[in-house]
Amino acid sequence: MEHELTIEKTKEPKQKPDQNNLGFGQYFTDHMFLMDYTGEKGWHDPRIVPYAPLMLDPASMVFHYGQTVFEGLKAYKAANEQILLFRPDKNMKRINISNQRLSMPPIDGDFVIKAIKELVSIEKDWIPDEEGTSLYIRPFIIATEPCLGVRPSNHYHFIVILSPVGAYYPEGIKPIKINVESKYVRAVQGGTGFAKTAGNYASSLNAQVEAKENGYTQVLWLDGIEKKYIEEVGSMNVFFKINGEVFTPALNGSILDGVTRDSVIKLLQDWGVPVSERKISIEELYAAYDSGTLEEAFGTGTAAVISPIGELNWMNKRMLIHGGNTGELTKRLYDAITGIQSGKIEDKFGWTVEAKTMNYTS
Missing domain, CATH: 3.20.10.10 (D-amino Acid Aminotransferase, subunit A, domain 2)
Structure with missing residues (x-):
C-alpha cells in the first residue's frame, strides 16, 4: 500500500488565520487524507486531496448506528524548523483498539503514520509557532455502507483532517x-x-x-x-x-x-x-x-x-x-x-517523531 498514496494539490489555497486568535478546531487546512474500505478489497485508494465536503448516502450506517471512531494528536514546529509529532504510534494502537470494540476493520498504523507525515509536510506552513499553539491532527473512521440493518458496515472511509489550534480551554494554562x-x-x-x-x-x-x-x-x-x-x-x-x-x-x-x-x-x-x-x-x-x-x-x-x-x-x-x-x-x-x-528540551524517552516528506506520487 505504501507506494499507492497519490497527492492532488489544491489550486485555491485558503487564507491562514491569525495565530493569536485560533481558538480550537475552528480552522482547517488546504488538504486532507482519505482511504476507503470494502469487505472485498480491504483498505485501498489512499490519497491526499484538497479539503472538501464529503458526499455520503443518507442511509450511510454512521448516521443511524454510530459506527465511528477517532483520534487526536498534534504536530509542532521546532526552533530549527523541524516538524515533530508526539507518540503517534500510541494513537495508532488505540484507534485499532477502538476499531475492535466497534466491529470496524483495523488499519495499518505504520502506513497511516507515514501518510500523516506526508500530509503534515504538505501543510507545514499551517503549523503555528506562537507559544501554546500547534497543528491538531484528527484521524477518524466512519461507516459509509447505505443500509438500515443493525450490523457492522461493509464500507468505511478513513479520513485525516488538520486544524491549527491555540489553547483548548479559554483559560489556557490557568486553572x-x-x-x-x-x-x-x-x-x-x-x-x-x-x-x-x-x-x-x-x-x-x-x-x-x-x-x-x-x-x-x-x-x-x-x-x-x-x-x-x-x-x-x-x-x-x-x-x-x-x-x-x-x-x-x-x-x-x-x-x-x-x-x-x-x-x-x-x-x-x-x-x-x-x-x-x-x-x-x-x-x-x-x-x-x-x-x-x-x-x-x-x-x-x-x-x-x-x-x-x-x-x-x-x-x-x-x-x-x-x-x-x-x-x-x-x-x-x-x-x-x-x-x-516542541523540541525545546531533550526527549530522553524517544517520544517525538520527525515528519519528513516521503515523496509519494503526485
Whole structure:
C-alpha cells in the first residue's frame, strides 16, 4: 500500500488565520487524507486531496448506528524548523483498539503514520509557532455502507483532517473549574468508555451544558454503577496530588487510555515522584481536601496537554485546590511535556517523531 498514496494539490489555497486568535478546531487546512474500505478489497485508494465536503448516502450506517471512531494528536514546529509529532504510534494502537470494540476493520498504523507525515509536510506552513499553539491532527473512521440493518458496515472511509489550534480551554494554562457529575453517567465496564468513539461524547453533552450554565468549564465523571469512584473529565484524564503522592484512576474498561496520561506517569516515575494508578472515591478526595492534604489536581489530554484544576464542586461542596492557582508540579509537567513536544528540551524517552516528506506520487 505504501507506494499507492497519490497527492492532488489544491489550486485555491485558503487564507491562514491569525495565530493569536485560533481558538480550537475552528480552522482547517488546504488538504486532507482519505482511504476507503470494502469487505472485498480491504483498505485501498489512499490519497491526499484538497479539503472538501464529503458526499455520503443518507442511509450511510454512521448516521443511524454510530459506527465511528477517532483520534487526536498534534504536530509542532521546532526552533530549527523541524516538524515533530508526539507518540503517534500510541494513537495508532488505540484507534485499532477502538476499531475492535466497534466491529470496524483495523488499519495499518505504520502506513497511516507515514501518510500523516506526508500530509503534515504538505501543510507545514499551517503549523503555528506562537507559544501554546500547534497543528491538531484528527484521524477518524466512519461507516459509509447505505443500509438500515443493525450490523457492522461493509464500507468505511478513513479520513485525516488538520486544524491549527491555540489553547483548548479559554483559560489556557490557568486553572479551570470543574463540576463533579452526580446525575448522569458516561460509561460502564463492558461498554465503550475505553474506546474513542463519538457516542461517548454525545452522551456527555447534557452534563457539560448544565455545568457551563453554572459557571464550570468541564465535568468530572464518576463510575456508572455506584457513582462513587472518580473516572475522568469529559476531555481529559485526571490526576490528584495528595500528601506528596500523585494518584490517577486505574484503567478499568470505562476510562480512556490517554497518551498524555501515560506520558505523565512515565515522567513522574523518572523524576522519582510517587505515582499510583488505583480506584479513588470522591469521598476520599473530599476527605483529603478537608484535611488539607489535597495539594494539586490537573487533567491531561492531547487537546489541553496539562490543565490545572483550581476548583471542584461536588454536591454543592466547593473544593478550592491550591488556592485556585496552578501547582508547582502541574506547571513542571506542563513545561516538560510541551518542551519535549516542541523540541525545546531533550526527549530522553524517544517520544517525538520527525515528519519528513516521503515523496509519494503526485
